[in-house]
Amino acid sequence: MAGTDRHKDKPAASRRTVLRAALAAGGAAALGRSALADAGNPANQPPNVPDWTRNLGDGVAVRAYGKPSKHEAHVIRRDVEWLTASRESSVSFTPLHELDGVITPNGLGFERHHSGIAEIDPADYRLIIHGLVDKPLIFTLDDLKRFPRVNRIHFCECAANSGMEWRGAQLNGCQYTHGMVHCVMYTGVTLKTLLDEAGLKPKAKWLLLEGGDAAAMTRSLPLQKALDDALIAYRMNGEMLYPEHGYPARVVLPGWEANMWVKWLRRIEVGDQPWHHREETSKYTDLLENGIARRFTFVMDAKSVITNPSPQAPLRHKSGFTILSGIAWSGRGKISRVDVSLDGGRNWRPARIDGPAWDKALTRFYYEFDWDGRELLLQSRAIDETGYVQPTKNELRKLRGVNSVYHNNGVQTWHVHKNGEVENVEVS
Numbered sequence: 001m002a003g004t005d006r007h008k009d010k011p012a013a014s015r016r017t018v019l020r021a022a023l024a025a026g027g028a029a030a031l032g033r034s035a036l037a038d039a040g041n042p043a044n045q046p047p048n049v050p051d052w053t054r055n056l057g058d059g060v061a062v063r064a065y066g067k068p069s070k071h072e073a074h075v076i077r078r079d080v081e082w083l084t085a086s087r088e089s090s091v092s093f094t095p096l097h098e099l100d101g102v103i104t105p106n107g108l109g110f111e112r113h114h115s116g117i118a119e120i121d122p123a124d125y126r127l128i129i130h131g132l133v134d135k136p137l138i139f140t141l142d143d144l145k146r147f148p149r150v151n152r153i154h155f156c157e158c159a160a161n162s163g164m165e166w167r168g169a170q171l172n173g174c175q176y177t178h179g180m181v182h183c184v185m186y187t188g189v190t191l192k193t194l195l196d197e198a199g200l201k202p203k204a205k206w207l208l209l210e211g212g213d214a215a216a217m218t219r220s221l222p223l224q225k226a227l228d229d230a231l232i233a234y235r236m237n238g239e240m241l242y243p244e245h246g247y248p249a250r251v252v253l254p255g256w257e258a259n260m261w262v263k264w265l266r267r268i269e270v271g272d273q274p275w276h277h278r279e280e281t282s283k284y285t286d287l288l289e290n291g292i293a294r295r296f297t298f299v300m301d302a303k304s305v306i307t308n309p310s311p312q313a314p315l316r317h318k319s320g321f322t323i324l325s326g327i328a329w330s331g332r333g334k335i336s337r338v339d340v341s342l343d344g345g346r347n348w349r350p351a352r353i354d355g356p357a358w359d360k361a362l363t364r365f366y367y368e369f370d371w372d373g374r375e376l377l378l379q380s381r382a383i384d385e386t387g388y389v390q391p392t393k394n395e396l397r398k399l400r401g402v403n404s405v406y407h408n409n410g411v412q413t414w415h416v417h418k419n420g421e422v423e424n425v426e427v428s
C-alpha cells in the first residue's frame with residue numbers, strides 16, 4: 001500500500017496564498033521561521049502534502065546499522081591536503097561546527113595515525129605487561145573484559161591542535177583550527193587494576209606503551225599517571241572502539257596530550273626511567289625561542305572555541321536573534337566559566353553553560369544576543385576550576401615564541417562580516 005487516500009486531495013490554492021500573505025506581513029517571526037521560509041521545494045511544504053507523508057517508509061531492520069540522514073552527508077571528517085603528506089601518516093579533523101552537545105559521535109572524531117589503521121582480529125589480540133613486575137602477564141581481549149569496568153567521559157586532544165596558528169591566522173574553519181579534539185565515553189579497565197595484577201617492583205617509575213600498528217608507536221608514561229586515572233579502554237560511547245581509534249584497545253590518559261593515548265595497545269613495559277623514542281612518533285616537544293625545548297608538557301591547558309558561527313558555518317540571517325555556541329575544555333579539571341566577546345576582547349560577558357560540565361571533558365556553552373547587523377569580532381575564553389584563564393595568542397607568543405607547533409591554547413577570533421560570512425583573523 002503506497003499512500004493513503006486521505007492525503008490525495010490537494011488543498012485549495014487560495015489557502016496557500018493566504019498563508020504566504022500572512023508570512024509576508026510579519027507572521028514569519030511568530031511562526032518561528034526566518035527568511036529561509038522560502039527555501040526548498042514548495043510541493044513538499046504546507047499546505048501541500050509531501051511524498052514522505054503519502055508513502056510508507058522502510059520498516060524496521062532494513063537499516064540494520066543506523067546512519068545519519070542522507071541530507072547530512074556533508075557532516076564528515078576532513079583533512080587538509082597540504083598537511084597530509086601521505087594517507088597513512090596524516091590527520092583528519094572533527095567537524096565541530098556541525099555538532100552540538102558534548103559527545104562526539106563515533107564516526108566523526110578526528111584521527112591521527114603515524115602508519116595507518118591497524119585492522120586487528122580480536123581473537124589474536126594480546127596485551128603484554130612485563131619488565132619491573134612480579135609476574136609478567138598476557139591478556140586476551142576477553143581477559144580485559146573480565147576485570148571490573150569503569151566508564152569515563154573525557155576529551156582527547158592532539159598537542160598539535162591549533163598548531164598551524166602559532167604564526168598567525170591560517171586555516172578557515174574551526175574544523176581545521178580546533179578539530180583535533182573529540183570527547184566520548186570510554187569503557188574499560190583502569191591501568192592500576194592491571195598493574196596490581198602484575199605486581200610492581202619497588203624500582204618501577206616509568207611505563208613504556210607500545211602500539212600494534214606498523215608505527216609500533218611507543219611513548220613513556222610516568223607511573224604516577226598510570227596509577228592515578230589511566231584506562232585501558234575497549235569501548236567508546238557504548239560501542240567497541242572503531243578501528244581508527246585503536247580497536248580493540250587503547251590507552252586513555254585524562255587531560256593529557258593525545259599523542260600518549262597509544263592505540264592498538266599491545267605491550268606495556270615497566271621500567272625505572274623514560275625511554276628514548278624514535279623521532280617521528282615522539283617529537284612532541286615544544287621548541288622555545290631560545291632553542292630550548294619544553295619537555296614532558298603532558299597536560300592540555302584550558303581552551304575554547306566558538307563553533308557557530310564560524311567560517312564553515314556563517315550567519316544566514318542579516319540581523320536579529322542570534323545563537324552563538326561553542327565548546328570549552330581543560331586538562332586540569334572542570335570548566336567553571338566561559339566568557340564571550342563580540343568586540344575582539346574589549347568587553348566580556350559570561351556565556352551560558354548548558355549540559356554537563358564534566359571533569360576533563362568538552363563543555364558546551366551558548367550566548368544568545370540580538371545582532372544589530374554590524375561586523376563582529378567573536379572570541380571566547382575558558383576558565384577552569386583551578387582559576388586558570390585561557391590566554392590570548394599574543395600572551396602565549398610572548399612566553400613561548402612561535403617555533404613550536406604544540407600546545408597552542410590561545411583565544412580564537414572570528415570576524416563576522418555584515419553579510420554574515422565569517423573569517424579567521426587575529427586582533428592585536
Ligand SMILES: Nc1nc2c(c(=O)[nH]1)N[C@H]1C(S)=C(S)[C@@H](COP(=O)(O)O)O[C@H]1N2
Nearest residue numbers: 110111112113114158211217258259262263
Ligand atoms: N599506536 C598508535 N597510537 C597513537 C598514534 C599512532 O599513530 N599509533 N597516534 C597518536 C596521536 S599523535 C594522536 S593525536 C592520537 C589520536 O587519536 P585518535 O585517532 O583516536 O583521534 O592517537 C595517538 N595514538
Ligand SMILES: [Mo]
Nearest residue numbers: 112158159259
Ligand atoms: Mo597527535
